[in-house]
Amino acid sequence: MSELIQSSQVAGLSKVNDFVVKFANVNGSGSASANSMFAKAVFRMGIPISPHNIFPSNIQGLPTWYEVRISEQGYLGRREGVDLIVAMNEQTIGKDIASVVPGGYVLYDSSKVLANELLRDDVNYLPIPLKDICLEEFEKPAQRQLFKNIVYVGALSAFLNIDFEVLTGLVGDQFRGKEKLILPNIHALELGHHYASDNFNCPLSLQLKKSDKNKGKILVDGNTATGLGSVYGGATVAAWYPLTPSTSVVDNFSKYCQRLRIDAGTGKKKYSIVQAEDELAAIGIAIGAGWNGARAFTATSGPGISLMQEFLGLAYFSEVPVVLFNIQRVGPSTGMPTRSQQGDLLCCAYASHGDTKHALLFPATPKECFDYAASAFDIADRIQSPVIVMSDLELGMNEQICEPLNWDDKSQYDRGKVLNAEQLEEIEKYGRYLDSDGDGIPYRTYPGTHPSKGSYFTRGSSHDSYAAYTEDGTVYAEVMDRLTLKMKTAVDYLPAPEFSESTGNRFGLVYLGTTASAITEVIDDLAKKGIALDTLRIRAFPFHTSVTEFIDAHELVYVIEQNRDAQLKSLLKIECNIQEEKMRSILSYDGVLITAQHIEKSILESMQTLEESGKASA
Amino acid sequence: MSYINKPKFKHPQMQANDIGLTRREYEGTLTTLCGGCGHDSISAAIIQAAADMSLEPHRVAKISGIGCSSKIPSYFLSKAHGFNSVHGRMPSVATGANIANKELYYIGISGDGDSASIGLGQFCHIVRRRINMLYIVANNGTYGLTKGQLSATADLGSKTKSGEESQFDNIDMATLAIELGASFVARSFSGDKKQLIPLIQAGLTHKGFAFIDVISPCVTFNNTDFSTHGYKNTWENHVALSGVDFVPMREEITTSYAPGKEKEITLHDGSVVHLHKTGNNYDPTDKENALHHINEHKKQGKIATGLLYINQSTSDLHELQETVDKPLNSLSNQELCPGSEALNDINNTFR
Numbered sequence: 023m024s025e026l027i028q029s030s031q032v033a034g035l036s037k038v039n040d041f042v043v044k045f046a047n048v049n050g051s052g053s054a055s056a057n058s059m060f061a062k063a064v065f066r067m068g069i070p071i072s073p074h075n076i077f078p079s080n081i082q083g084l085p086t087w088y089e090v091r092i093s094e095q096g097y098l099g100r101r102e103g104v105d106l107i108v109a110m111n112e113q114t115i116g117k118d119i120a121s122v123v124p125g126g127y128v129l130y131d132s133s134k135v136l137a138n139e140l141l142r143d144d145v146n147y148l149p150i151p152l153k154d155i156c157l158e159e160f161e162k163p164a165q166r167q168l169f170k171n172i173v174y175v176g177a178l179s180a181f182l183n184i185d186f187e188v189l190t191g192l193v194g195d196q197f198r199g200k201e202k203l204i205l206p207n208i209h210a211l212e213l214g215h216h217y218a219s220d221n222f223n224c225p226l227s228l229q230l231k232k233s234d235k236n237k238g239k240i241l242v243d244g245n246t247a248t249g250l251g252s253v254y255g256g257a258t259v260a261a262w263y264p265l266t267p268s269t270s271v272v273d274n275f276s277k278y279c280q281r282l283r284i285d286a287g288t289g290k291k292k293y294s295i296v297q298a299e300d301e302l303a304a305i306g307i308a309i310g311a312g313w314n315g316a317r318a319f320t321a322t323s324g325p326g327i328s329l330m331q332e333f334l335g336l337a338y339f340s341e342v343p344v345v346l347f348n349i350q351r352v353g354p355s356t357g358m359p360t361r362s363q364q365g366d367l368l369c370c371a372y373a374s375h376g377d378t379k380h381a382l383l384f385p386a387t388p389k390e391c392f393d394y395a396a397s398a399f400d401i402a403d404r405i406q407s408p409v410i411v412m413s414d415l416e417l418g419m420n421e422q423i424c425e426p427l428n429w430d431d432k433s434q435y436d437r438g439k440v441l442n443a444e445q446l447e448e449i450e451k452y453g454r455y456l457d458s459d460g461d462g463i464p465y466r467t468y469p470g471t472h473p474s475k476g477s478y479f480t481r482g483s484s485h486d487s488y489a490a491y492t493e494d495g496t497v498y499a500e501v502m503d504r505l506t507l508k509m510k511t512a513v514d515y516l517p518a519p520e521f522s523e524s525t526g527n528r529f530g531l532v533y534l535g536t537t538a539s540a541i542t543e544v545i546d547d548l549a550k551k552g553i554a555l556d557t558l559r560i561r562a563f564p565f566h567t568s569v570t571e572f573i574d575a576h577e578l579v580y581v582i583e584q585n586r587d588a589q590l591k592s593l594l595k596i597e598c599n600i601q602e603e604k605m606r607s608i609l610s611y612d613g614v615l616i617t618a619q620h621i622e623k624s625i626l627e628s629m630q631t632l633e634e635s636g637k638a639s640a
Numbered sequence: 641m642s643y644i645n646k647p648k649f650k651h652p653q654m655q656a657n658d659i660g661l662t663r664r665e666y667e668g669t670l671t672t673l674c675g676g677c678g679h680d681s682i683s684a685a686i687i688q689a690a691a692d693m694s695l696e697p698h699r700v701a702k703i704s705g706i707g708c709s710s711k712i713p714s715y716f717l718s719k720a721h722g723f724n725s726v727h728g729r730m731p732s733v734a735t736g737a738n739i740a741n742k743e744l745y746y747i748g749i750s751g752d753g754d755s756a757s758i759g760l761g762q763f764c765h766i767v768r769r770r771i772n773m774l775y776i777v778a779n780n781g782t783y784g785l786t787k788g789q790l791s792a793t794a795d796l797g798s799k800t801k802s803g804e805e806s807q808f809d810n811i812d813m814a815t816l817a818i819e820l821g822a823s824f825v826a827r828s829f830s831g832d833k834k835q836l837i838p839l840i841q842a843g844l845t846h847k848g849f850a851f852i853d854v855i856s857p858c859v860t861f862n863n864t865d866f867s868t869h870g871y872k873n874t875w876e877n878h879v880a881l882s883g884v885d886f887v888p889m890r891e892e893i894t895t896s897y898a899p900g901k902e903k904e905i906t907l908h909d910g911s912v913v914h915l916h917k918t919g920n921n922y923d924p925t926d927k928e929n930a931l932h933h934i935n936e937h938k939k940q941g942k943i944a945t946g947l948l949y950i951n952q953s954t955s956d957l958h959e960l961q962e963t964v965d966k967p968l969n970s971l972s973n974q975e976l977c978p979g980s981e982a983l984n985d986i987n988n989t990f991r
Contacts, residue, residue, distance in 0.1 A: 066991070239991075240990035240991055241990055241991070242990040250986065254977055256971075256976040258740075258968040258969070258976065259736060259739050259968065261732075261736065278986075282978040282982060283978075285964050288964065288965070289962075290962050290964040291961060291962050291963050291964060292968070292975060292976065293963075293968070294957075294958075294961050294963055294968060298732065299761055299762070299764075299765040300761065302732065302762075303735075303761075303762055303765065304732075305732075306729045306731075306732025306733050307732045307736035309725075309732075309733060310703070310723070310725075310735060310736025310738075311737065311740040311968075312740075313733070313737060313740075314737040314740035314741050314744075314969055315741065315969035315970075316736075316739070316740035316969040318736060318740070332726055333726055333729065336726050340723075426984075426987040426990075427983055428983065429977075429980040429983045430980070431979050431980050434973050435976075467721075468721075468741075468969060469744060470699055470721070470743070470744050471698070472698060473719065474719055477698060477718065477719050477721050477722075478721065478722075479713070479714060479721075479723075480722065480724065480725075481724040482724070482725065482726065483724065490669075491714075
């Protein structure tokens with residue numbers, strides 16, 4: 023063992039609180055909880071982290087990775103290159119070792135000799151006989167397998183200087199109520215820690231140091247926050263069909279409802295969750311409930327969005343509120359079901375046949391997932407139309423550091439324009455689709471409100487202001503024009519864009535959703551090169567007028583997005599009438615989160631081209 | 641006929657029901673279906689059934705899919721909200737509506753194309769979900785609105801007006817509903833109001849999923865002598881497994897039957913369904929027996945009608961899910977929002 027270290031030792035990377043640790047595992051081997059324990063320990067040491075799961079569409083036996091970026095500066099995007107790999111998967115070990123940067127480290131299970139071709143002379147090996155340790159220490163086969171993961175976390179605590187008490191505290195939290203599991207887990211951590219301390223110079227020069235950057239912050243994934251936000255937003259009906267990566271939205275809604283939505287007196291439920299037979303039924307149920315005055319949602323991903331198109335058109339045209347969470351994954355078709363993308367912008371913005379347009383919200387952090395989930399129900403009720411919250415797998419299924427979730431107890435739900443029996447009494451003739459206020463939003467009634475007034479026939483076929491069927495083209499066009507006006511009004515209820523403090527620069531960046539994770543780093547890095555950029559984060563569609571103003575005010579904007587076809591750029595062209603020459607695309611669509619390095623490289627190359635062609639000389 | 645307005649004339653002799661409403665108040669807009677369409681008889685039967693039961697029209701929600709059948713909700717109970725949704729997807733919309741407010745009556749109207757083809761999946765699953773509603777399929781064996789293609793309920797060998805012959809076995813919606821766990825399953829004929837009206841009343845009153853397959857001939861495209869869904873065949877071959885009377889809860893039971901000639905079924909609200917035996921000793925509470933009778937009749941080219949199956953001991957979705965007594969759509973801000981203190985506790989679990 024020591025021989026090997028000696029033979030391959032090079033000057034190790036010397037970094038404190040600024041590196042990437044990657045775990046390469048076989049899925050179904052119990053590594054997920056050990057790896058997240060590592061991430062959470064670093065979080066509890068006050069150091070910003072961003073963990074990323076890169077997992078297969080499979081239950082057992084295929085490669086899975088867990089990448090943790092540690093960044094004292096708080097850069098929460100992905101970074102290219104790996105500083106320390108925990109190489110636990112023989113299927114991928116060659117590639118995994120190759121991914122380590124020179125001077126980096128390879129922790130591996132030395133119970134089996136490492137093949138010669140896997141030896142690099144520019145990295146450091148950290149061999150730990152994980153299998154042998156577990157065979158000796160544990161009796162049950164399952165424990166022997168599972169505790170290998172805990173032992174390497176224990177070893178990492180010695181290598182990287184993780185506060186051991188933080189780790190044991192985490193074990194206590196994780197197994198609260200299952201006390202029998204606490205001691206063996208702590209024992210496994212100790213085994214790893216001792217082995218590393220006894221056989222290597224610990225800590226390495228790559229190490230952690232307690233910090234205070236996470237004060238008050240939380241570490242949570244977007245889907246948990248979305249499910250919880252739906253509880254706070256007053257959703258009572260959830261209908262869904264299981265689909266990765268959206269499943270945990272409803273799982274979490276269910277979990278928090280069981281805790282927070284049980285009637286104290288009777289023990290009965292103030293919610294209903296229906297696992298439907300498919301996505302068509304899921305959104306049909308949500309629309310039926312929304313029509314009948316309950317706050318309802320469904321959660322899905324690309325394939326489900328495709329199936330829901332017809333119903334989205336119905337909800338748009340018959341003006342029924344419904345909330346849809348789209349946790350985007352890689353398409354087209356089945357695509358890469360467990361990878362992330364922003365590939366559904368166009369198909370959601372104009373979902374369904376005919377002229378349609380839908381309100382989209384683009385959360386970038388778990389906190390925004392919570393806030394937008396809650397407010398989506400207000401917006402849907404207010405505009406009487408579908409609201410699609412466009413999260414993605416990266417945000418939905420990975421834990422991220424963010425500000426704590428908060429709720430203003432003084433806030434009241436906005437149920438929009440709904441007439442009750444008394445209000446109906448005062449009206450001479452009720453018209454479901456009459457634009458009485460001139461904002462394009464008519465007044466609705468719930469079924470059963472009044473014995474003789476307020477009933478109407480909801481339909482996806484052409485109708486007049488009184489909801490009666492019509493094939494009169496003029497009347498149809500009037501309704502369509504009112505819907506255009508309504509979607510203009512809708513902009514006032516949607517989250518406004520977020521701008522950088524800097525203004526007046528020649529170039530700007532436009533982006534949305536998870537792309538945001540890389541932007542601070544891009545701005546800081548480019549500033550060091552003397553390049554200043556203004557930024558605009560889009561948070562909703564249809565676009566706020568300030569989006570057009572921002573683009574108009576710049577010589578050129580880089581539109582950064584995670585899909586092949588520059589869908590955001592297309593939307594900007596269609597909706598804001600922006601010329602192609604004003605925009606340059608920076609795209610990433612390999613299924614993993616876009617990196618600051620990729621964006622910076624693209625900008626620098628583009629600027630050089632501009633300069634060469636003389637366009638940038640001013 | 642949609643170019644004329646429906647007359648509002650009310651005959652002075654028209655009798656008001658127990659809640660002071662005349663039959664007129666249960667009507668809808670003027671039909672746009674073909675003259676003689678069986679579907680109009682279904683509307684009329686629903687109007688009569690609701691008026692006789694003294695149902696408050698606005699406490700009903702009418703939901704349909706797409707097709708000739710799905711136009712029916714326009715033609716009855718105009719004081720009730722209606723929702724003409726998406727082809728084959730009425731069951732999901734009805735499910736959502738019912739979940740939102742369990743206090744209304746729900747009438748789903750669909751057709752054989754809507755429920756047996758494009759919406760067969762949704763039909764199966766709403767039966768399984770035990771939604772408390774009345775689901776009527778206006779079954780004519782053909783696609784009327786697209787001019788006469790065969791539907792999946794058309795019997796093997798049945799011919800449409802254009803001469804197209806069904807080469808496939810039909811889907812029997814009633815046996816399917818029984819097999820999937822529907823707790824009230826009936827079959828009737830739009831031409832037999834005497835049978836259809838009490839079945840609608842019993843279906844509306846039944847707590848749970850009530851299904852009525854109504855043979856409702858398409859006069860324009862599927863009413864030939866060779867069509868098993870035409871008037872001729874249905875008149876000649878529909879056999880009532882038992883006669884049905886419905887006595888609403890509030891009415892005193894005055895009718896008397898010879899002993900041994902009838903069976904009484906008391907519904908959950910105290911209403912009573914009387915079944916008159918027709919000599920075959922039919923027991924609609926026996927699932928296997930019901931399926932056996934339907935299939936035996938079919939083998940002989942007969943259509944078994946009447947109340948085919950009833951099971952009053954099942955729970956509906958709300959009971960299964962243990963939802964609160966108040967309708968979900970009426971819960972207030974305070975009843976729904978857990979507040980900031982609870983959220984602060986949850987934040988701590990993320991640290």
